[in-house]
Amino acid sequence: MDCTMSLLRTLMRTARMIRHTPRLADGLPIDDAVLLDAPDDRIGPALVAAALGEWRPAADLLAATRAAAEWENRDRYVMRLATFADARDEWLSAWLTQTPRDPDALVVRAELAVRRAWHSPARHERLREIGPLIDAAADSATSDPVPWRIALDHARGTHADHRAFEALWEQAVRRSSHHYGCHVAALRYLSAQWYGSHRECFDFAEQAAADALPGSLVQALPVRAAFAWLESGDTSSSVSQDRTDTATDLAIALSAGYPPGDPWPAEVRNLTAYVLVRRGRWQEALDQFRLIGPHATSFPWSRISSDPLGQFLDMRDGVRIEVASMTPLRTGLGEPTDH
Incomplete structure (x- = not known):
């Protein structure tokens, strides 16, 4: 019985991916239109x-x-x-x-x-x-x-x-x-990687963000602290998990204040998308990829791959697949879902 249910769940996930992944490309530039660190x-x-x-x-x-x-x-x-x-x-x-x-x-x-x-x-x-x-x-x-x-x-x-x-x-x-x-x-x-600690890094970032001017990229400092924590591999602390989610929420709000495709907050949006992926917040990550538009940045992707542009595109595709796999097969008014 367990084996049958596992197979059914796998088939359902595959069906959702096939149905929804192409549609979720709406609003995303094609791969060839995406540039790495494009100058203004x-x-x-x-x-x-x-x-x-x-x-x-x-x-x-x-x-x-x-x-x-x-x-x-x-x-x-x-x-x-x-x-x-x-x-x-x-x-x-x-x-x-x-x-x-x-x-x-x-x-x-x-x-x-x-x-x-x-x-x-x-x-x-x-x-x-x-x-x-x-x-x-x-x-x-x-x-x-x-x-x-x-x-x-x-x-x-x-x-x-x-x-x-x-x-x-x-x-x-x-x-x-x-x-x-x-x-x-x-x-x-x-940061803990150099001469401080995760707590010291978060404390500094959160205070700076609280003191920042409206729309300032300094408000994204906490999500940079979150990235440093995630990159360290020491992700067992629930305090840091909570602070990471709070930092990411703040970065999402900052990103929303800029037009889609704006190159100025591009690095912040790339970083926010990465942290959202690490936290399994797939739909919000896809929203950031849409706001990024054609402006991929070396940071943070160069930290995990020698091909940052390829890593960006692969991650973007992976996020679409994850969102598609969680979307009901039928979502129209009055239509049954796959439950």
Whole structure:
């Protein structure tokens, strides 16, 4: 009898999947339309110019973000430019040669140096050597929080103690009290993987989210703390489970405040979808994939696969299958369900 019931349940699940999976593709871009870390309309031309060896568009873009105090955009663009320079840095070398004290060139140089040091077998030693580059970037633009975000990343790699971390954090929030990148860097330092604990990580994230401005991506910090907890494999604590679900609810609410397909919250939406999958909240995960649209991001998928875009697409398909398998065969008015 048990064997028969198990077979019936398997057949019913398969029938639901066959019936509903194609329909659940509505609102999801086809696989070929999904791009990984697609640049926005402002950084895109600067990257194209850099590929041709021209640095002035990047200089103009970063100068504009500094003049307008667009610190969130500035941080994102610095990271994108440094990532590109890691493979092709001739344009950055030319920029520094022409204007060696340009604060925008200096901050890209500092970000690039930290990235390269992190990937070095002698990471600790190399990170210690490049401290003066971060200092130069910070001194060249005293109101800019981005060098202090870089300094926080640097502190994590040099085994800075909590007192040193707190001094850097004070400098960062003095320049921009709600800067998302600085908060993310601090959260990483406080994670159990580095120099804190799961409780400390959640406490910091939840307090920052409570203090955040409406619509600020800082409200997504708790779901980043939840990701760190899930990634650690130590998922036995019911306290962390409850805090993870609360964090995910907050991230869902934040995501709902932005238009579908908006690139600005794309990474937060990708992360939220991943955490929802880990918590088995399939329908809500599918809702996030619809809001993501074509904007897949390397984080968090690169943490679980060397092919983040492929992982994103596979996860999206898997979520559709899970939702389909839970949907009654017949759901129309007056129609019987598969019960």
